[in-house]
Amino acid sequence: MARVRREARIVTRDAAPTPHIAHSAAVGAVSPRDASPAPVPKLELRGIAKTFRTDHGDVEALAPCDLAVREGELVMVVGPSGCGKSTLMSIAAGLEAPTSGEVRVDGRPAGPAGPQRTVVFQRFALFPSETVEGNIAFGLTVAGVARAEREARVAEQLELMGLARFRRAWPHELSGGMQQRVAIARALAVRPEILLMDEPFGALDAQTRTVLQGEISRLRRVMNYTVLFITHSVEEAVYLGDRVVVMSSRPGRIRRDIAIPHDEPWRGLEIEDASMREEFIRYKREIWELIRTEIVRE
Amino acid sequence: MSASPPLAPPSARPRAAVPAALIVGAASIATLVVAWQVVAMAGIVPARVLPTPLDVALRFATLAVETFSGSTLEGHALASLTRWVIGAACAIALGIPLGVALAWLPPLRPVIAPAFELLRFIPPFAWVPIAVLWFGASTTTQALIVFIAAFPACVINAHLGVSLVDPILPRAAAMLGAGGVATLRRVVLPVAAPSIFTGVRIAFSNGWMALVGAELVVGKQGLGFLISQGQINDSVTTIMVGMIAIGALGALIDFGFQRVERAWLPWLAFGAKRAS
Numbered sequence: 001m002a003r004v005r006r007e008a009r010i011v012t013r014d015a016a017p018t019p020h021i022a023h024s025a026a027v028g029a030v031s032p033r034d035a036s037p038a039p040v041p042k043l044e045l046r047g048i049a050k051t052f053r054t055d056h057g058d059v060e061a062l063a064p065c066d067l068a069v070r071e072g073e074l075v076m077v078v079g080p081s082g083c084g085k086s087t088l089m090s091i092a093a094g095l096e097a098p099t100s101g102e103v104r105v106d107g108r109p110a111g112p113a114g115p116q117r118t119v120v121f122q123r124f125a126l127f128p129s130e131t132v133e134g135n136i137a138f139g140l141t142v143a144g145v146a147r148a149e150r151e152a153r154v155a156e157q158l159e160l161m162g163l164a165r166f167r168r169a170w171p172h173e174l175s176g177g178m179q180q181r182v183a184i185a186r187a188l189a190v191r192p193e194i195l196l197m198d199e200p201f202g203a204l205d206a207q208t209r210t211v212l213q214g215e216i217s218r219l220r221r222v223m224n225y226t227v228l229f230i231t232h233s234v235e236e237a238v239y240l241g242d243r244v245v246v247m248s249s250r251p252g253r254i255r256r257d258i259a260i261p262h263d264e265p266w267r268g269l270e271i272e273d274a275s276m277r278e279e280f281i282r283y284k285r286e287i288w289e290l291i292r293t294e295i296v297r298e
Numbered sequence: 299m300s301a302s303p304p305l306a307p308p309s310a311r312p313r314a315a316v317p318a319a320l321i322v323g324a325a326s327i328a329t330l331v332v333a334w335q336v337v338a339m340a341g342i343v344p345a346r347v348l349p350t351p352l353d354v355a356l357r358f359a360t361l362a363v364e365t366f367s368g369s370t371l372e373g374h375a376l377a378s379l380t381r382w383v384i385g386a387a388c389a390i391a392l393g394i395p396l397g398v399a400l401a402w403l404p405p406l407r408p409v410i411a412p413a414f415e416l417l418r419f420i421p422p423f424a425w426v427p428i429a430v431l432w433f434g435a436s437t438t439t440q441a442l443i444v445f446i447a448a449f450p451a452c453v454i455n456a457h458l459g460v461s462l463v464d465p466i467l468p469r470a471a472a473m474l475g476a477g478g479v480a481t482l483r484r485v486v487l488p489v490a491a492p493s494i495f496t497g498v499r500i501a502f503s504n505g506w507m508a509l510v511g512a513e514l515v516v517g518k519q520g521l522g523f524l525i526s527q528g529q530i531n532d533s534v535t536t537i538m539v540g541m542i543a544i545g546a547l548g549a550l551i552d553f554g555f556q557r558v559e560r561a562w563l564p565w566l567a568f569g570a571k572r573a574s
Contacts, residue, residue, distance in 0.1 A: 093473055094473075095469050095472060095473060112472075113469075113472045113473045114472075114473070114475045115473070115474055115475040117473065118473055118474065119469075119470070119473045121466060121469075121470065123466055125464075125466040125467060125469070125470040126470075127467060127470070127471075127484070127485055127488075127489075128488075128489060128565055129485075129488030129489060129491070129563070129565050130484075130488075130565075131565075138471070138474050138476070138484070139474035139475055139476075141484075142471075142474065142475055142476040142477075142480045142484070143475055170564075170565045172565070186474070187474075190474060190475065
């Protein structure tokens with residue numbers, strides 16, 4: 001009985017070549033929170049495609065992709081390796097130009113990269129010549145934020161990420177997990193509207209990853225950030241996401257968009273406990289099946 | 299120490315190593331001097347050809363107070379240093395920006411690189427005759443030779459340093475809202491600094507060596523000139539005083555510059571890296 005009810009709740013849709021209007025409507029229908037007509041998404045990728053020119057001819061990395069993230073929503077993107085997830089992220093951040101398509105924020109063209117959309121990279125990308133404090137303050141310093149305000153915001157981030165003891169340390173003196181905390185604090189200190197995370201825990205050991213996943217889940221309960229989060233871990237995707245977007249193998253396109261409701265019984269548990277729950281495993285298996293077929297297809 | 303566990307006390311490791319290195323260094327120089335004294339006193343070689351260290355020390359004291367070939371030892375050293383400072387400063391002031399620009403602004407490369415590559419293979423000494431025709435036996439001529447010897451090292455190492463900056467760092471700066479100038483000043487240049495500093499060190503020594511060489515050929519002052527006058531006056535002690543002064547000043551410049559480098563790049567943790 002319970003099983004039937006659960007299965008009915010796994011709301012999925014094929015996201016292949018849906019026109020924009022139908023797309024937003026579909027997202028609105030999936031939404032567990034508001035039944036009103038679809039609002040303007042916070043972040044919208046419209047027909048984003050990317051083709052790289054190489055010596056061996058053109059390589060299509062990303063087929064036209066449509067993706068909308070509502071305000072306060074955390075969307076996870078998973079897919080087989082080499083499917084263009086990171087390209088999608090770079091384009092969303094404005095760090096790379098798409099071959100075609102458009103990135104929109106609040107319904108307007110997003111423009112070049114900037115503190116409105118900050119990125120947490122897999123390789124941390126901390127500035128080696130700045131201390132922990134200097135790294136966190138960087139975005140505020142270049143924006144010309146007054147010193148008192150800057151120090152207050154840095155202190156707030158140090159506190160939030162548990163970095164207070166390390167404020168004067170150099171990045172190379174920190175462990176990978178600590179470096180990634182600094183990178184997250186640096187991305188949050190400028191108070192971005194959208195946080196983009198590009199496999200942020202991919203370079204960390206399993207234990208550190210588990211702790212940081214818990215922290216992201218905790219941060220989400222405190223602050224209502226709009227997050228686009230790339231990962232290769234299906235477990236991480238199910239655990240953290242409000243929605244999980246599954247990408248196909250190269251050229252990457254969005255294969256499936258799966259909503260994961262907030263009232264799942266394992267929400268609020270630590271990942272090791274949550275991942276043993278039957279409902280969690282069902283999501284995981286479904287997503288894995290999709291990725292497996294993609295890998296086999298390739 | 300109540301420092302947090304993963305952080306070693308910042309200065310503990312490098313400090314302990316210094317006295318031992320100093321003792322070994324002093325001992326190695328002392329051995330050289332003693333060996334020299336023994337060979338010179340053995341009487342195999344006439345004193346006119348190989349004076350003892352003591353003779354050289356006495357000559358050093360004499361030259362420090364008496365005028366020889368127009369100047370005291372300090373006067374000659376000061377003349378050399380002045381030319382060197384002017385030439386090296388110009389090489390740094392022009393060479394580093396050029397190297398950075400070549401790496402940071404790729405369109406510049408095809409315009410500037412060919413001319414630079416051609417000119418840098420003309421040795422500094424090949425410029426001496428034309429420099430003398432242009433500027434006479436002046437400070438300008440000598441400084442120009444220093445500049446020519448020092449300039450390529452500044453350009454090449456600045457270019458290399460900026461080229462090797464991980465491209466993810468400018469991307470991180472861009473997403474935090476930094477423009478081109480802020481990214482260059484606050485991210486790229488600090489990361490490229492070790493390579494730029496290495497270039498400056500090489501430039502300093504190249505410039506110093508070229509200067510002494512040029513002074514042997516032209517000029518009426520300077521340590522190179524002092525040596526050539528020693529040769530004319532058949533005074534091996536004078537030559538040796540000049541040679542030692544040249545070596546000591548060069549080493550002193552390099553040592554001083556390394557101290558500056560450490561002070562300017564605190565995040566490089568010189569001692570810690572060597573220890574690990």
